[in-house]
Amino acid sequence: xxxxxxxxxxxxxxxxxxxxxxxxxxxxxxxxxxxxxxxxxxxxxxxxxxxxxxxxxxxxxxxxxxxxxxxxxxxxxxxxxxxxxxxxxxxxxxxxxxxxxxxxxxxxxxxxxxxxxxxxxxxxxxxxxxxxxxxxxxxxxxxxxxxxxxxxxxxxxxxxxxxxxxxxxxxxxx
Numbered sequence: 001x002x003x004x005x006x007x008x009x010x011x012x013x014x015x016x017x018x019x020x021x022x023x024x025x026x027x028x029x030x031x032x033x034x035x036x037x038x039x040x041x042x043x044x045x046x047x048x049x050x051x052x053x054x055x056x057x058x059x060x061x062x063x064x065x066x067x068x069x070x071x072x073x074x075x076x077x078x079x080x081x082x083x084x085x086x087x088x089x090x091x092x093x094x095x096x097x098x099x100x101x102x103x104x105x106x107x108x109x110x111x112x113x114x115x116x117x118x119x120x121x122x123x124x125x126x127x128x129x130x131x132x133x134x135x136x137x138x139x140x141x142x143x144x145x146x147x148x149x150x151x152x153x154x155x156x157x158x159x160x161x162x163x164x165x166x167x168x169x170x171x172x173x174x
Contacts, residue, residue, distance in 0.1 A: 049149060052140055053097040054105055056133075056156075060090035061106075063129065065113035070122045075170045082126070082166060089156055096152055119174065127167045134160035 067083035094106045116122035134157045141153035 049140070049144060049146070050097060050101050053093050053100065056137075057090050057093045057097065057105060058107065058111070059129070059133065060086050060093060061108055061111040062114065063126065064090060064108075065111045066122065066126065069113035069115060070119060070126075073119045075119070075174065078166060078170050082163060085159065085163065089159060092152065092156070096149060100146075100149070120171065123167050123171055127164055130160045130163045130167065133157075134164070 064083050064086035067079050067086055071079040071083060098104050137153045137157040137160065141150045144150040144153060
């Protein structure tokens with residue numbers, strides 16, 4: 001957890017800021033509780049879907065970093081779009097995980113990009129990962145009991161399919 005987030009979660013500091021921002025409110029309706037473990041993830045809090053969402057957040061953040069690494073090529077605009085989409089998917093998955101478990105999980109700082117010698121090799125791996133992700137999201141959507149989670153996973157599967165089309169266009173142009 002970085003310093004800024006840790007300071008923001010300090011209960012005494014939060015109470016002082018609340019008193020300054022809303023003095024008429026009296027007691028703050030939000031109670032800040034610090035986690036004893038780094039990060040806010042509580043294992044098992046959201047069951048199997050929580051473990052799946054956590055893994056998917058990590059995959060999307062790795063994809064985000066890898067697309068950024070590939071963006072130095074002549075196809076930088078398209079790869080930047082892929083990078084932004086991966087980051088946005090990671091945020092959506094993290095929000096769903098938060099709603100399911102009550103713990104925030106978004107380890108963006110710890111993700112390292114995968115490096116490839118050639119652009120085509122990187123694009124091929126991204127394409128394969130996108131295919132796998134689409135298949136897994138569709139399977140997880142079928143197994144999901146929550147309709148909102150099912151809708152999110154199906155939406156992410158469609159985004160993965162669109163990502164595959166974008167990768168094919170980049171390959172056609174190179």
